[in-house]
Amino acid sequence: MSSILKRLSRLREDWNRIISVSRKPDKNTFKLSTRVTILVLVLVGLFAYIIQLLIVLLHI
Template identity: 55%
Template sequence: MSLSQRLKNLREDWKRIISVAKKPEKDTLNQSIKLTLLVMAIVGIIAYIIQLTVALLLH
């Protein structure tokens, strides 16, 4: 399959997805944002703890 054919198929797939997708409700969007921020904060805290532990062990 050529590159141009693959790109054409990809564009058609995107069109199909966009036509089926619907805009999320405000409550759902807010919940998703809060969950994403919470997970990012947890990952950040874990990374900070690991970095601090390694720094203290190597120092």
């Protein structure tokens, strides 16, 4: 039981360390990250759709 508490304590310390060194992105960086994320999601979705379409067409 104490090992679980030690792990949780260490995890909390790690989170605090990450939060202390992180910083909020500026507006331009946030916009760029959002655009890149959306672009990647669209590309992955399109790729998956094409694969699904090929599988359906080849089984007919």
